[in-house]
Amino acid sequence: AQSVTQPDIHITVSEGASLELRCNYSYGATPYLFWYVQSPGQGLQLLLKYFSGDTLVQGIKGFEAEFKRSQSSFNLRKPSVHWSDAAEYFCAPVKQTNFGNEKLTFGTGTRLTIIP
Amino acid sequence: GAVVSQHPSWVICKSGTSVKIECRSLDFQATTMFWYRQFPKQSLMLMATSNEGSKATYEQGVEKDKFLINHASLTLSTLTVTSAHPEDSSFYICSARPAGLNTGELFFGEGSRLTVL
Numbered sequence: 001a002q003s004v005t006q007p008d009i010h011i012t013v014s015e016g017a018s019l020e021l022r023c024n025y026s027y028g029a030t031p032y033l034f035w036y037v038q039s040p041g042q043g044l045q046l047l048l049k050y051f052s053g054d055t056l057v058q059g060i061k062g063f064e065a066e067f068k069r070s071q072s073s074f075n076l077r078k079p080s081v082h083w084s085d086a087a088e089y090f091c092a093p094v095k096q097t098n099f100g101n102e103k104l105t106f107g108t109g110t111r112l113t114i115i116p
Numbered sequence: 117g118a119v120v121s122q123h124p125s126w127v128i129c130k131s132g133t134s135v136k137i138e139c140r141s142l143d144f145q146a147t148t149m150f151w152y153r154q155f156p157k158q159s160l161m162l163m164a165t166s167n168e169g170s171k172a173t174y175e176q177g178v179e180k181d182k183f184l185i186n187h188a189s190l191t192l193s194t195l196t197v198t199s200a201h202p203e204d205s206s207f208y209i210c211s212a213r214p215a216g217l218n219t220g221e222l223f224f225g226e227g228s229r230l231t232v233l
Binding site (some may be wrong): 031032034036041042043044045046049051090094095096102103104105106107108109111 | 120122150157158159160162165207209211219220221222223224225226227229
């Protein structure tokens with residue numbers, strides 16, 4: 001069965017510190033991979049995505065993620081967090097098809113708290 | 117580009133009434149839209165997949181007679197919560213996939229918070 005796991009429910013880091021949010025997936029083949037961010041009471045914004053090619057992808061707001069096939073992981077990183085990064089982060093894989101109608105499955109999310 | 121708008125952003129209704137939430141893709145056509153439900157401090161739970169011109173596909177455990185979905189055009193999908201009860205109170209989020217985009221990427225609305233008294 002297809003699944004996605006975000007092991008960390010809540011992470012607290014100091015402003016200016018580095019950040020890594022973990023995401024592991026279990027799919028029959030490499031899926032497309034996304035990271036979305038959700039601020040309180042808001043919809044979701046796409047941070048970055050991986051389809052193929054370079055395994056290190058750059059996103060908005062200084063975020064990056066690295067796809068590791070051997071570990072079935074797609075961890076999100078940022079070298080130095082800002083207070084405005086406090087939000088909920090969701091990893092979401094989707095099965096690769098030619099039809100474009102596959103559903104996006106979300107991880108449980110990681111809530112990021114930033115302390116001054 | 118790729119903006120999705122939901123309306124209303126919040127609604128309060130009495131128990132037993134029906135509420136309609138609209139999801140519009142403003143600058144693209146969307147053959148497929150998805151409706152999610154999110155409880156406080158939880159992840160998004162997919163409710164149904166809405167395809168333009170056909171019946172929605174509901175996830176297991178989602179009552180299709182309770183949550184009516186209509187996708188009458190390439191830019192509009194609606195979710196109607198019928199005979200709403202307090203347990204239907206939640207944050208409902210729609211998303212849309214541009215027609216012809218086969219990369220799986222979705223664009224999300226701002227969400228609609230429903231409170232049933």
